[in-house]
Amino acid sequence: MxxxxxxxxxxxxxxxxxxxxxxxxxxxxxxxxxxxxxxxxxxxxxxxxxxxxxxxxxxxxxxxxxxxxxxxxxxxxxxxxxxxxxxxxxxxxxxxxxxxxxxxDLAPMFGTHQALLPYVIREDVEERENPTAEFWQSAHELEQYLQFSYCIKCGCCMAACPTFATDALYSGPMPLAQAHRYNSDTRDGGFAVRKEVLAGNAGPWRCHYAGECSRVCPKGVDPAKAIQLMKRELVLDLLHLRKQGCPAPVAKKPTEIKRRDGVPDAPARTV
Amino acid sequence: MLETKGRPNRLGLWGWLGGGRWGMERYLYTLHRVTGLGLLAYFLLHIVVTSSRAFSQGAWEEAMARVSGEIFEVGEYLVFLAFAFHAVNGIRLLLIELGIGVGQPIEPVYPYRTSVDVQRPLAIGALAVAAVIAILGTLSMWGE
Missing domain, CATH: 3.10.20.30 (Beta-grasp domain)
Structure with a gap:
């Protein structure tokens, strides 16, 4: 030793x-x-x-x-x-x-991240700001973005990316993977807005799959996979084959569930 | 990217030429770019040579005489090898960019299995096909 x-x-x-x-x-x-x-x-x-x-x-x-x-x-x-x-x-x-x-200096990375609108975008702003209930989402729909939501923004993928090493215009793996994380979230309706950035020179088409971002990611987020899946979405959108649908609706409150006997009430809220 | 006031530390060309401890796909990425640049150089030379015919028969024959000889023969062979790799690997990249072969999002459990590992058979297959094309071409060009 x-x-x-x-x-x-x-x-x-x-x-x-x-x-x-x-x-x-x-x-x-x-x-x-x-x-x-x-x-x-x-x-x-x-x-x-x-x-x-x-x-x-x-x-x-x-x-x-x-x-x-x-x-x-x-x-x-x-x-x-x-x-x-x-x-x-x-x-x-x-x-x-x-x-x-x-x-x-990670500030430029976070600036790009911010520019790709990494949050749920919906038209029903009132419901988003003052929610009355959860948005409905199945377990399968959750799996479509859960892996990418584990990103801790450490910047290791950006440091490993050979394209980002030569091309300062390229958004890089982290911001793109996070854009896909929200694009593939059924509660989100912001694909059309993000597409304006993603379809340009800074978008995922600069990625030529060296795979290093995924190899070094300490959380197994696999940004390379997110970027390729995003490219597929952009192609499907161009061909008008992408599934268009309203963002996930507000989950209805259960009406036929009865409280079991003997279950104590929740304590009073303190804040 | 925003402007920063720190000391620049971008790797530049070394970022994709310096392989070091990286994986197989990193080398394929570099080779794809290098062969792409080689094919581009050949393409430009090809245009220059063939466009000489627009001037006169003599100019054409002079241009053809300049690009004949052993060096250019070996060069053409290298262009063929570059083509074999670039074309097949390009098809692999096309499939991957359509999300084919990279797998679906999964719950990351350590040790992580990434899309790079999932598509590895595709990469090996592409290399094998490129090798077969290269061998057939080599026999055709040099086998006599």
Whole structure:
């Protein structure tokens, strides 16, 4: 079992450096140590000014996406032992500008995400804003978008995408997968609005299926699949073969269900 | 994409040329682009050569003489190989872009099985067909 592990970290301080540079730090290794744990150790022992983003430490918040030994991933759910190397090379996610050290500027990605209207769009605004009941949706309809709704917006897919590496106009896997997540939600009626963006140069036709976004996604969201399914929807729409229908209606309140005897009432609301 | 004030860190061409630790489809993606560029270069040269006939018989014969010889013969063979791969892989991409072979949305359970794994037989099949076409073409061109 290894005793020490060497971190090679790509550092960049905009107030001091003109170019990013690599520095090496050796820290003691402990079984179960994640790449994120190691970064904390480096900060504690060698580089107090080292900057990165992290929060939940359990692969949920999507803050700690970085390039780990040449592959985008979350530092918090990457075990050092699974890298099978004595050196851990850590760099900021490529294809995003560097704010400092390991902190990428994700604002452009979120700007694109926002431009693709990632929310349920319906004409009955009153019902959406002041709902009287749930919108009706079957389990099968839920399955059509559930996988894509697990996205934590970490940006690893954008860093792995070879098309996005050369083409700044391309929306990228994350925003496109999220656009498809809402397009395939039966409660949504916003396909026609999103199509205006999706059918253009920034849309899914720039994707040529290298598949890297799906391979690096830490949540199994499979953006490449979402993008291909979106292309199919766009083709079907062009041929007027896409299923057109009103967004899912409001679920009717059950009328023939009787409360069982002995079931206590819910406690009074406190807020 | 919005403008940012950080230090640019876009990979550029290295993003699709630098394979490194990536998967099979990444290499097919790169090869598809490289062969596409090769076919485009051939197409442009082809137009230049054939358009010389519009000037005179002499210009045409001179142009044909310039593109004859062993180097151009090998070049034509490489164009054929590029065609074999680009055409078959293009059909694979066409099918995938219509959602064929990538599977339906599923509940992601670790270890994740992505659409890239689902379409892998399609990729292997496309490579096999391209290889058969390339072998037949090779025998036809060089087998005598």
């Amino acid at each position: 290894m005793k020490d592990v060497t971190y090679r970290i790509r550092l960049f301080d905009p107030n001091r450096d003109s170019e990013p540079h690599w520095e090496a730090f050796t820290i003691p290794y402990a079984p179960g140590m994640t790449v994120l744990d190691g970064l904390w150790k480096v900060k504690e022992l060698h580089a107090p000014g080292l900057a990165w983003r992290s929060s939940c430490r359990m692969g949920v918040c999507g803050s700690c996406g970085m390039l780990i030994n040449g592959k985008p991933g979350l530092a918090c759910n990457t075990q050092i032992s699974e890298l099978h190397a004595l050196t851990v090379a850590v760099a900021p996610l490529p294809n995003f500008d560097i704010i400092r050290d390991l902190v990428p």
